[in-house]
Structures are given as structure tokens and as C-alpha cells.
Amino acid sequence: MTDGHFDKIALIGIGLIGSSIARAVKLKGLAKSVVISSRSQETLDRARALDLGTDYVLDAGEAVEDADLVIVSVPVGASGKVAEAIAPHLKPGAIVTDVGSTKGSVVAQMLPHIPKGVHFIPGHPLAGTEHSGPDAGFAELFQGRWCILTPVHGTDKEAKRRLAAFWEALGSKVDEMDMEHHDKVLAIVSHLPHIIAYNIVGTADDLETVTESEVIKYSASGFRDFTRLAASDPTMWRDVCLHNKDAILEMLARFSEDLAYLQRAIRWGDGEKLFDLFTRTRAIRRSIIDAGQDTSAPNFGRPVPDEKA
Numbered sequence: 515m516t517d518g519h520f521d522k523i524a525l526i527g528i529g530l531i532g533s534s535i536a537r538a539v540k541l542k543g544l545a546k547s548v549v550i551s552s553r554s555q556e557t558l559d560r561a562r563a564l565d566l567g568t569d570y571v572l573d574a575g576e577a578v579e580d581a582d583l584v585i586v587s588v589p590v591g592a593s594g595k596v597a598e599a600i601a602p603h604l605k606p607g608a609i610v611t612d613v614g615s616t617k618g619s620v621v622a623q624m625l626p627h628i629p630k631g632v633h634f635i636p637g638h639p640l641a642g643t644e645h646s647g648p649d650a651g652f653a654e655l656f657q658g659r660w661c662i663l664t665p666v667h668g669t670d671k672e673a674k675r676r677l678a679a680f681w682e683a684l685g686s687k688v689d690e691m692d693m694e695h696h697d698k699v700l701a702i703v704s705h706l707p708h709i710i711a712y713n714i715v716g717t718a719d720d721l722e723t724v725t726e727s728e729v730i731k732y733s734a735s736g737f738r739d740f741t742r743l744a745a746s747d748p749t750m751w752r753d754v755c756l757h758n759k760d761a762i763l764e765m766l767a768r769f770s771e772d773l774a775y776l777q778r779a780i781r782w783g784d785g786e787k788l789f790d791l792f793t794r795t796r797a798i799r800r801s802i803i804d805a806g807q808d809t810s811a812p813n814f815g816r817p818v819p820d821e822k823a
């Protein structure tokens with residue numbers, strides 16, 4: 515079998531991430547068959563209409579039968595239920611992975627259900643947009659982006675190599691981390707930015723209601739950047755907050771301290787402190803762009819899709 519290829523792939527959940535994987539697998543010819551499972555008939559029908567796979571079934575257990583690679587792409591709070599449903603149907607030697615934004619909680623929910631002889635290797639592609647549902651996906655989503663694997667103790671090296679080769683075939687760069695470290699890093703670089711965005715847009719909206727000012731109407735592009743993140747899927751982000759609680763609270767405490775420092779500098783007219791911080795952060799933005807990792811164009815310049823999932 516060529517690197518990154520599997521005979522049969524089962525995709526459980528076919529929203530933004532699941533459908534992007536489906537599209538990339540098809541484009542690159544990485545599987546002979548791709549079975550798609552979704553909890554609603556409407557989403558399944560949409561996946562079929564978009565021609566995302568070769569077979570379509572509502573039952574997740576049926577979908578994973580004989581599959582060599584199973585990818586679970588559902589909100590992190592649903593991972594345990596999905597693992598329980600697919601467990602009795604998994605083929606010995608199959609690889610089961612996920613794409614969840616939190617890892618400790620996903621491992622705690624899924625691992626107890628995984629039968630002996632099946633390789634469970636959690637994963638997280640660091641790629642996404644604020645859109646959701648099968649129409650939102652696109653094959654290039656993972657191109658040049660990191661995919662982090664967080665293998666548990668004793669993971670089979672060959673299974674890990676095959677999964678890494680799969681993500682590389684989708685265009686990703688693959689890295690490995692322990693799940694606790696992953697959850698701390700992602701709390702600051704992904705979860706906090708979304709929480710801050712939800713909060714600032716909510717505050718502005720409240721101000722508009724209270725003062726009848728026109729903050730939304732006249733908001734300039736700085737605020738609009740926040741509204742993109744704050745438009746992200748509510749179910750997904752509710753689950754991220756509930757399932758990475760400790761790391762998020764730790765980072766929020768640190769963030770609040772630093773915000774108080776900034777507040778104090780503004781109150782006391784300490785221009786030097788403000789200038790120093792803004793200079794340091796400007797350099798970080800520039801280094802991200804120099805590293806070729808700026809994907810900030812909303813939806814990578816694509817038309818806004820239908821959001822049903």
C-alpha cells in the first residue's frame with residue numbers, strides 16, 4: 515500500500531473538517547472507498563449530492579465495518595458516544611483517529627471504548643474557518659498547515675507512521691505532542707482568541723442595545739476581524755470551552771493579569787510601556803507572515819457556504 519493510502523476510510527461526521535478530508539482524499543486518490551456517516555439524513559443527503567464519498571450510511575457502526583482508517587470529526591463533546599457506537603464494529607488492526615480541538619477530554623472519552631488490537635491515535639489539524647457543515651469544506655484546507663498527533667502510551671509505531679503519512683498526503687506538516695501540552699498550547703493560540711472574540715462582540719452588541727449607539731453599524735475592520743472568529747460554530751466552541759476548562763481558565767487568568775497591566779499603563783499615561791508591547795507584538799505578526807502562515811483572508815477567499823451540518 516502506497517504511503518498515505520488506505521483501502522477503506524470511514525468518515526464519522528461530515529461538516530467543515532470531515533468534508534474537507536473527504537474532498538482531499540478524493541482529489542488525491544487516497545482510498546478505494548470512503549464511507550460517510552452522519553447523524554442526520556439531511557446532512558447525509560447533502561454529502562451524497564456533493565459526491566463526497568462512495569457510500570453513505572446513517573449508522574456509524576455500519577460505516578466503520580472493514581474500514582482501515584476511521585476519522586471521527588464531530589464536536590468534542592460527542593466523541594465518547596461515537597466511540598461507544600463504533601467500538602463493536604471496528605476491524606482488528608484498524609486505525610481510529612479524530613480531529614477534535616481538545617485532546618485530553620477526547621482521549622478520556624474515546625480510549626475506554628477502543629478494543630484491543632485497534633490503534634487509537636488522536637489528532638488535530640490546525641486548520642479551519644468560521645463556517646460549518648458539508649458545504650463549507652474544501653480540499654486545500656490542510657495544505658501547509660500543522661496536524662498535531664497526540665499518541666497515547668504504547669502506540670504502535672507503524673500505525674502512527676501511516677497516519678502521519680496520510681496527513682502529509684493531504685498537504686499537512688505533522689507534529690507530535692503529549693495531550694496535556696497540546697491543550698495548553700491550543701488554549702492560548704486558539705481557544706482564548708475565540709473566547710475574546712465572542713466576548714468583545716457580545717459587549718459591543720450589549721452597548722448598542724443599552725446606549726442605542728451604532729457600534730455595529732460603524733465598526734471598522736479591527737472589530738470585523740473579531741466578528742469573523744465570533745461567527746464560529748456555537749456547538750463546537752461550547753464543547754471546546756467545557757472540555758478544555760482547566761487550561762482555558764489558566765490562560766484566562768494570565769490574560770487578565772496582562773490586561774490589567776495594560777489598563778494601568780493607559781491610566782497612568784505610560785506611553786513607553788504601551789509602545790514596547792505594541793512593538794513586540796507587531797514583530798510576532800510579521801514573523802507569522804514571513805513563515806508563510808497567514809491564512810487570515812476570510813474563508814480563504816471562498817464564497818460563504820450553506821452552514822447546515
Ligand SMILES: NC(=O)c1ccc[n+]([C@@H]2O[C@H](COP(=O)([O-])OP(=O)(O)OC[C@H]3O[C@@H](n4cnc5c(N)ncnc54)[C@H](O)[C@@H]3O)[C@@H](O)[C@H]2O)c1
Binds near residue numbers: 528532645
Ligand atoms: N472548525 C474548525 O475550525 C476546526 C478546526 C480543527 C478541528 N476542529 C474540530 O473538528 C471537529 C468537527 O468540527 P467541524 O468544524 O467539522 O464541525 P461542523 O459543525 O462543520 O460538523 C460537525 C459534524 O458532526 C456532526 N455532529 C454534531 N453533533 C453530533 C453528535 N452529537 N453526534 C454525532 N455527530 C454529531 C454534524 O452532523 C456534522 O456532520 C470538532 O471536534 C472541532 O473541534 C474544528
Ligand SMILES: O=C(O)C(=O)C[C@]1(C(=O)O)C=C[C@@H](O)C=C1
Binds near residue numbers: 614641643704743746
Ligand atoms: O481560522 C479559523 O477560523 C479557526 O478558527 C481555525 C482554528 C484556529 O483557532 O486556528 C480553530 C479551531 C481549531 O481547532 C483549529 C483551527
